[in-house]
Amino acid sequence: MTVVSLTPLTVTRWWLIRHAPVHNPDNLICGASDREADTGNRAAAAALAAGLPADALWLTSPLRRSRQTAQALWSRNPRLADTAVVEPALAEQDFGEWEGISHDTAALRDAEAAARFWRNPARNAPPGGESFATVMERTAAALRRLTDLHAGRDVVAVIHAGSIRGALALVLDLTPEAALRLRIDPWSLTRIDHHHTGTGSWSVGGVNWRVGTF
Known part of the structure; x- marks a missing residue:
């Protein structure tokens, strides 16, 4: 056996x-x-x-x-x-220039930037900020690294x-x-x-x- x-x-x-x-x-x-x-x-x-x-x-x-x-x-x-x-x-x-203001205020300040963001808020970044897709990438990299480190x-x-x-x-x-x-x-x-x-x-x-x- x-x-x-x-x-x-x-x-x-x-x-x-x-x-x-x-x-x-x-x-x-x-x-x-x-x-x-x-x-x-x-x-x-x-x-x-x-x-x-x-x-x-x-x-x-x-x-x-x-x-x-x-x-x-x-x-x-x-x-x-x-x-x-x-x-x-x-x-x-990070919402860049929009931190600390409302979305309505952001649209009043720069209607074109706001419209561009809302066309695809998952992939487009606010002025001076990062997109949610970027958040996904850095989070995934951190999880892989930390999972290996603390298996x-x-x-x-x-x-x-x-x-x-x-x-x-x-x-x-x-x-x-x-x-x-x-x-x-x-x-x-x-x-x-x-x-x-x-x-x-x-x-x-x-x-x-x-x-x-x-």
């Missing part, structure tokens, strides 16, 4: 969390702007923190709302790590709607146009896994899970 030795499958588990809401009553564009998060929803933080792995590597973007949300989660569950690695490639989309670990990334959509685009082979249709709410959890076998493969455990639904 031939005995076949099976190598255990290595899986890297990603826990993608969108930061807490940003107070923005005027609906201004704040992609790369360093706005504060409203982390006052203690019930949401506690429910989300309770389901996170205790031995995970934590990542945040350079933006304050990402770091503040991570700190709120740590405060609700003492089992969790209390430090994070800042990963610039997982930041929100077999749980990785909690407290990041942004744009970068979470970019991650899902990589996993599901989505176009920029399709990825922009994904709804990613504040305080939500998205789960993806990378299976290190053959050329590697991805799977999706859940998208936009919100408090009370997982």
